Amino acid sequence: MARMKKLVLEDVKKISIQIGEIPKLDDVNNVLINIKACGICSSDYSRIYEKGAYKYPLILGHEFSGVVKDIYRNIKNIKKGDRVAVFPLKPCFKCDNCHQKLYAQCSSYGYYGSREDGGLQEFLAVPEWNIISIDNIPYDIAALIEPASVALHAIKKVNIENHDKILILGSGIIGILTGLLLREMGINNFYYVVRNHNKNEILRLFNFQSIDYSYKNNDFNIVFECVGSNESLENSIKFLKTKSTLVLVGNPESDMLIKRDVYWKILRMELNIIGIWNSYFPCEWQEVVKIMKLLNYSCLREMIQIVQDFNELLSTIDQKYQKKNLKLKIMWVNNE
Structure with missing residues (x-):
């Protein structure tokens, strides 16, 4: 059985590197993503150090991008090798708000990195619906699509x-x-x-x-x-x-x-x-992807503290929480 590394939050201030099985695909979670970049949000620090998480154990991370590693049967619009980002909210598609396509206001939703395991692991199985193509945007920049979509939602x-x-x-x-x-x-x-x-x-x-x-x-x-x-x-x-x-x-x-x-x-x-709450998917995400292609990547990277090793990531997250002089965004980048 294929194995992977993951960063698991077990309780407040209790987080560890673990080895687990690579997720299997099914009719719901029908696309396997090899995660290439995952940002640490300010809400993650609260989950780790202060208020705790919605559930335990939990793999954090809702700002992530990656490459499609495998697909389930009958998937037509996505193929292996596609470079993608993932909308972290999983709507129920049944409530009144979902019927109006107000998915961010869903009354019974899942959420990667909060209510469900998120992006601080090497692989994650997600629904086809949650995926958006990033074309040739670098993975670290694409991991900023989620917060950028929130910003765009506010502007609009x-x-x-x-x-x-x-x-x-x-x-x-x-x-x-x-x-x-x-x-x-x-x-x-x-x-x-x-x-x-x-x-x-x-x-x-x-x-x-x-x-x-x-x-x-x-x-x-x-x-x-x-x-x-x-x-x-x-x-x-x-x-x-x-x-x-x-x-x-x-x-x-x-x-x-x-x-x-x-x-x-x-x-x-x-x-x-x-x-303002979250963003509209997929329309605002698609607009952000277009804008991201026009931005200066080197300037954006001046805001990002890249970390490639999970052990180093743990210490860097701790330093950031202690308000040591680090960049605005801590980001795990998986080059394996």
């Missing part, structure tokens, strides 16, 4: 006019990808607000404009909040002008508590607040 929720002034709070991966996508869409009147010097280096790398927190003018039409903290939420509202739009993108770090005076501002300014 807003009707951006030529005169709009846009602010992005948060210069993590999704925040940076939001700026890159805006630029590729011909939208350039956007700014970041950051206080972290290392992240300012990333902004300079991409020639992004920035302001600091002492900025006094509330003259922004649209703010993308990509952090998910109380402080960031309050700052977002501080920068907005009357009758403008706040897009909530960042997952909350803890309970979000709105102060009375901040709540009054929302009411008096008649702010439009939009929540």
Whole structure:
């Protein structure tokens, strides 16, 4: 029986390298992916070190790409050797939201790296429906398609006019990808607000404009909040002008508590607040693939800390959690 390596989370702060069988294909999980790259999301650190996982044992990883190793019978649109990325959400296709093709709002879903084993293993069997072709995009860059699709989903929720002034709070991966996508869409009147010097280096790398927190003018039409903290939420509202739009993108770090005076501002300014969850598949993923082909891969790689060995990956994840000076995204790349 063929064997593979996998990184298994057994409990909070308990993660180990294990050897297991390569998954078998069936009528549901009918495509075997040899995983070539898998990014570590900020939500993975919470699962490993803080709040724990939805289930144990669990193989983390929902941002991944790879090559088709094998297919089950009656598969026509996918063949061995295809280079692909995988949409991590597995809809039930039965609920009201699924019937409206709102798969991200499915009421009974599976999710790679959260509710089901994900991409931090050498092989994974997935449904044909979840697969999208990446053409010749490198595997490490293709592992950014998932967070880039979230960023695109946020952008497409807003009707951006030529005169709009846009602010992005948060210069993590999704925040940076939001700026890159805006630029590729011909939208350039956007700014970041950051206080972290290392992240300012990333902004300079991409020639992004920035302001600091002492900025006094509330003259922004649209703010993308990509952090998910109380402080960031309050700052977002501080920068907005009357009758403008706040897009909530960042997952909350803890309970979000709105102060009375901040709540009054929302009411008096008649702010439009939009929540964002996941992305629309396959349409937004297909659009991201087209845009990804136009981006500067060498600049994108300046944000990625590539790790090829699982032992090294464990120590690198630990260093990142301790906020040591690493790049924005830790990524396992499988060159075997």
